[in-house]
Amino acid sequence: MKSISKQLKIFLNLATVQAHIERSFNIGLGNGVGFNDFVILYHLSQESGQKMRRIDLAEKVSLSASGITRLLLPMEKIGLVSREESKNDGRVSFVKLTPAGNRLLEEAFENAEYKAKAFLPSTDIRALNDLSEIFNLFSFKPSGQIIS
Amino acid sequence: MKSISKQLKIFLNLATVQAHIERSFNIGLGNGVGFNDFVILYHLSQESGQKMRRIDLAEKVSLSASGITRLLLPMEKIGLVSREESKNDGRVSFVKLTPAGNRLLEEAFENAEYKAKAFLPSTDIRALNDLSEIFNLFSFKPSGQIIS
DNA sequence: GCTATATACTTGATTAGTCAATTAATCATC
DNA sequence: GATGATTAATTGACTAATCAAGTATATAGC
Numbered sequence: 001m002k003s004i005s006k007q008l009k010i011f012l013n014l015a016t017v018q019a020h021i022e023r024s025f026n027i028g029l030g031n032g033v034g035f036n037d038f039v040i041l042y043h044l045s046q047e048s049g050q051k052m053r054r055i056d057l058a059e060k061v062s063l064s065a066s067g068i069t070r071l072l073l074p075m076e077k078i079g080l081v082s083r084e085e086s087k088n089d090g091r092v093s094f095v096k097l098t099p100a101g102n103r104l105l106e107e108a109f110e111n112a113e114y115k116a117k118a119f120l121p122s123t124d125i126r127a128l129n130d131l132s133e134i135f136n137l138f139s140f141k142p143s144g145q146i147i148s
Numbered sequence: 149m150k151s152i153s154k155q156l157k158i159f160l161n162l163a164t165v166q167a168h169i170e171r172s173f174n175i176g177l178g179n180g181v182g183f184n185d186f187v188i189l190y191h192l193s194q195e196s197g198q199k200m201r202r203i204d205l206a207e208k209v210s211l212s213a214s215g216i217t218r219l220l221l222p223m224e225k226i227g228l229v230s231r232e233e234s235k236n237d238g239r240v241s242f243v244k245l246t247p248a249g250n251r252l253l254e255e256a257f258e259n260a261e262y263k264a265k266a267f268l269p270s271t272d273i274r275a276l277n278d279l280s281e282i283f284n285l286f287s288f289k290p291s292g293q294i295i296s
Numbered sequence: 297g298c299t300a301t302a303t304a305c306t307t308g309a310t311t312a313g314t315c316a317a318t319t320a321a322t323c324a325t326c
Numbered sequence: 327g328a329t330g331a332t333t334a335a336t337t338g339a340c341t342a343a344t345c346a347a348g349t350a351t352a353t354a355g356c
Binding site for chain 1: 312
């Protein structure tokens with residue numbers, strides 16, 4: 001077997017790291033909020049009017065259109081998000097963060113911060129900056145404002 | 149909404165980045181090899197005797213024991229890996245890389261390297277080093293040898 | 297050397313996601 | 327303003343994973 005480049009090795013590990021983190025979040029986030037739910041709620045909270053077109057939300061979290069439909073279904077059912085029609089475009093339906101969704105997000109947020117910092121100690125600021133740069137390479141547009 | 153730490157933001161993006169990359173690999177790897185298959189074949193190739201206990205393989209790629217059983221099933225069927233019993237422990241069954249699996253790995257490897265380097269240009273060596281460090285924080289033991 | 301506990305693996309039931317096809321609305325152009 | 331192409335969303339059929347339970351083996355303590 002040939003030797004492997006650093007780039008490819010990172011990719012091989014990325015899946016593993018991601019699975020690891022996601023599981024940790026799912027276990028510890030509490031309140032019945034899974035990692036995906038949390039991400040959805042967070043992205044919605046950052047939008048003006050706390051609502052998004054379903055298709056934009058899908059792209060933001062790298063899911064397919066049908067994936068978003070199915071992910072949102074149970075969240076609608078328990079009232080974390082609601083559905084709102086567009087006045088301008090009959091095809092579009094918005095996902096809107098409900099007050100209940102907002103409350104749940106607030107609760108889960110502290111927990112998520114705690115977990116994230118446990119995984120990536122803040123002493124590693126330089127590496128964190130580089131990691132952010134790399135993600136920017138992918139031209140993902142992170143929403144929200146970054147603090148130290 | 150409070151502002152979000154860099155650490156948590158990275159986590160939120162990690163899932164997205166990972167999904168993005170995996171999709172790209174699945175599309176372009178060719179030979180009917182999915183990203184997961186590739187990772188499995190690679191890890192096996194790095195082991196002495198090119199075989200592993202199923203449970204160790206599961207942990208290496210952050211899957212559950214049943215996840216590995218189900219992932220390997222079609223790979224066994226098409227002959228990429230084979231099953232081998234342990235002489236010392238009747239519970240254990242090894243997964244072994246077959247010659248066919250080896251050939252397929254060789255073929256997919258070039259392609260995977262190409263894709264990985266397209267995503268992470270090698271000019272970014274310092275950032276790549278940091279990224280590697282961060283992954284080491286998670287105490288994943290990457291197998292294989294790193295080149296430039 | 298029995299009994300209890302732990303480990304490796306598989307299986308059934310379920311959950312999350314994909315893709316392909318469909319419906320409905322919008323946009324573009326002639 | 328009719329026709330054709332594009333876009334947003336949902337649905338059906340499927341794949342990939344999970345967890346919980348079950349089976350078989352191994353280990354530890356008495």
